[in-house]
Amino acid sequence: MLISVTRYIITILLTGTILLSSQAGAETDNYHARYPAIYEVILEKETSNGLVVTEKKYETVWAVEDFWSKYQNWELIDQKQDQIILRKPYEKH
Known part of the structure; x- marks a missing residue:
């Protein structure tokens, strides 16, 4: 049970990290388009x-x-x- 919960938490953290990093890349692209x-x-x-x-x-x-x-x-x-x-x-x- 503890292993399942740990895997679930790691999956959530990794998904959040991937989403945040892709949004950061989009902001960087917008930054260059403004100047x-x-x-x-x-x-x-x-x-x-x-x-x-x-x-x-x-x-x-x-x-x-x-x-x-x-x-x-x-x-x-x-x-x-x-x-x-x-x-x-x-x-x-």
Whole structure:
């Protein structure tokens, strides 16, 4: 009888722990969704004479879709956790 009660109590404690840890994970996900990501963006623009002009700036990104929409005509060269390198080839007009 004592063993059955002990198993029952352990089962309840483990279930509670699992539920609490899954809720903590959900709160962490919500935490990240509330704050923007800040990226160092390096823009490499090719000129008519073949030179590449580089501009570095920081972008605050609230929605990834908006960021990629803004740079839709740029080619992704490299992406790291906090840095994105984009290149725009020279376009004859």
